[in-house]
């Protein structure tokens with residue numbers, strides 16, 4: 001039997017220009033990359049970062065430039081800045097520019113290396129609810145002209161974004177928070193900047209055993225850093241499983257190991273940047289405590305050059321409930337925490353009637369008022385304050401926390417300077433439509 005063969009049709013495909021020469025994949029990608037770079041990068045030597053998207057960002061840029069140089073002009077249409085001053089210093093500090101005088105800024109390097117505008121260094125250690133954007137903290141540190149002689153304060157330090165960003169910028173800081181989880185996380189972010197890299201090396205089998213020990217509630221380690229780190233990674237792992245079935249294939253062990261490897265990678269990248277730019281990190285002091293009892297710590301009086309902080313927004317997030325897994329494990333007294341937590345107090349009555357607001361909201365306001373007084377007491381004369389706060393909507397009623405906080409600041413003795421509204425875009429029924437940064441000064 002003979003096999004039938006059909007003559008192959010000999011057609012040569014041509015390009016749209018009638019040539020037979022096709023570009024290689026690499027050539028196409030190179031042309032695209034150039035086109036993309038031209039499209040996305042403004043033309044000039046001192047240019048906006050791609051993350052500058054809103055009018056609030058423009059105000060933040062203006063604010064930080066005021067702190068970093070005396071002479072500058074922002075051109076928002078062409079997304080460039082004309083500036084004079086200490087270029088190297090500006091390049092190391094600024095949070096909204098991609099390049100200064102043709103050279104990449106440190107912040108851009110962080111964004112590129114970590115692939116994110118927020119999750120650099122150890123900021124992404126744990127998904128603590130209601131975290132700051134590190135970029136806003138950096139901007140305010142610049143605006144307040146803080147340097148390595150300054151001391152920054154965050155009395156609602158949460159997971160330690162303000163103290164961590166200050167450490168990365170070489171600025172000393174003190175952070176206070178009422179929740180044990182906040183303390184664990186901010187201490188970890190702090191300590192991880194100063195450890196030896198071998199400390200984070202674990203074989204997969206070792207990690208498997210550690211996970212098992214934690215699950216059996218017999219996890220102990222002589223080094224408090226490793227002890228806390230493994231617990232934080234475990235809480236994050238368990239929380240991820242509770243929220244979604246996406247990780248089922250990976251399994252708990254797989255995810256636990258992956259998260260630990262991620263943190264090792266963060267360590268490596270952070271140290272590479274530290275080396276490249278010759279940075280000097282500053283450790284922060286972390287204190288578990290209640291802002292309302294601040295005056296019991298007499299050494300805190302007129303101690304700080306600036307305060308950058310964000311109190312809980314009324315009822316926007318169940319901050320404590322969110323970390324229930326951790327608190328159950330740690331055996332923390334949730335009732336006790338809630339009895340000190342602004343906006344969560346369930347007993348007692350307000351001293352004043354705030355235009356008929358529900359008693360719980362009124363109590364929240366009274367605590368907020370007391371907090372601003374305590375911050376005033378803790379700042380040096382001439383000290384700066386930035387409070388980041390949002391209005392929430394509860395049962396269809398707007399809780400006007402922003403303007404109330406501004407009023408409390410003025411009543412405490414602060415001079416109001418500026419309010420920047422940062423919108424949070426999204427669904428119509430969002431409980432929080434945006435956040436405001438209220439900036440004040442304590443008179444000299």
Ligand SMILES: C[S@@+](CC[C@H](N)C(=O)[O-])C[C@H]1O[C@@H](n2cnc3c(N)ncnc32)[C@H](O)[C@@H]1O
Pocket residue numbers: 128129130131132155156157158159160161162176177178179182289290291292309310311312313319340341342
């Ligand atoms: C909006 S969060 C701050 C988050 C923080 N900026 C961060 O980046 O993680 C508010 C914080 O206030 C803390 N807090 C609530 N009541 C407090 C009190 N009486 N004293 C000190 N901290 C308190 C909460 O534990 C929570 O961490």
